[in-house]
Structures are given as C-alpha cells and as structure tokens.
Amino acid sequence: MMKALDKFKLLSISIGVIFFYFGFIKFFPSMSPAEDIGTTTVSQLCLGFFPDGFCIIALASLEVFIGLSLITRKFYKAGIVLAIGHLIMTFSPMILFPNLTFNDSLFSPSLLGQYIFKNIILIMALIVLYPSKGQRQTI
Numbered sequence: 001m002m003k004a005l006d007k008f009k010l011l012s013i014s015i016g017v018i019f020f021y022f023g024f025i026k027f028f029p030s031m032s033p034a035e036d037i038g039t040t041t042v043s044q045l046c047l048g049f050f051p052d053g054f055c056i057i058a059l060a061s062l063e064v065f066i067g068l069s070l071i072t073r074k075f076y077k078a079g080i081v082l083a084i085g086h087l088i089m090t091f092s093p094m095i096l097f098p099n100l101t102f103n104d105s106l107f108s109p110s111l112l113g114q115y116i117f118k119n120i121i122l123i124m125a126l127i128v129l130y131p132s133k134g135q136r137q138t139i
Contacts, residue, residue, distance in 0.1 A: 008128075008129060011125055011128075011129060012070045012071075012073070012076075012129050013070065013071050015070055015083070015122060015125060015126065015129075016066070016067045016068070016069070016070025016071035016079075017067065017071065018067070019063050019064070019066045019067035019070065019083065020063070020064055020066075020067025020068060020071065021067070022034070022063055023059070023060045023061070023062070023063025023064035023065075023066070023067055024060070024063075024064055024067075026038065026056055026057075026059060026060035026063065027057070027060050034115075035056060037093060037097075037100070037112060038055075038056060038059050039052045039055050039056045039059075040052075040097075041089075041090075041092055041093050041096060041097075042055035042056070042058065042059050043055045044092075044096050045089065045092060045096075062082065062086060063086070065079070065082070066079050066082050066083045066086065069082075070083070076131070077130065077131065080126050080129060080130045081130075083122075083126050084123055084126050084127070087119045087122055087123050087126075088123070090116050090119050091116055091119070093112065093116065094113065094116060100112055101113035101116060
C-alpha cells in the first residue's frame, strides 16, 4: 500500500509535469493551443505595456519554473504560491473575454471556460501540498 507521503510526492510531480510541459511548448510558436488566449490575457492584464512576444515568453518561463519547482522540490513553497497565483489569474478571461469562455449563458461554459473551471481542482491540490508551519519539506 502506498504511503500518504508518496501520494503527495506523486501529486506534486504530476502537477509539476503538467506545468512544465504546457509552459515548454509555449516557447515554440503555434505549438500551444493556449498560446493566443495566454498572450492576449497577459497583454490585457499588463495594460498592453509589453509586446505579445514578451508576454508569451514570460508566461512560458513562469510555467516552466513552477513545473521544475514542483518536480525537483527546489523553491517548493514559492513554486506553489506562484502556481496558485497563476491559476487564479487564469480566471481573468471569464471577465475580460466572456464571449470566449461562455456559450449562451453563464451556465454554459465553452471548452475554454471548462478548461479554466478545472483549475479549481489544481488550486485545491496545491493548497493541500503547501507545507504547514513546522512541517518538514519532505512531502
């Protein structure tokens, strides 16, 4: 039977692999299906101050860093905090671009809307993974 500690490690690594992979493919133009919405959202959130090319590279770099921190456990707490912040910001297209995230009503999310809503699960998993005060960072 698998120990709880091993399950937490597997959860951390699996979330890290997803962040790393989705971030890594953003470094290559047109490889990521989230490239357009990611670039547009980051650009909007930065009030258009940065060019699109910078926005996608910054997003890719953030996601790769988060992934590596969750996989290697280096800067683990910072990685979890950044991941939660990143995931919270993924909800911004629902406000910025409701026509892309919902079909006919708020009760009918588009595929993008469903993709965003599933991040609630990742946020909760990351909260569970965050080491509590006094807890060793061996999870």
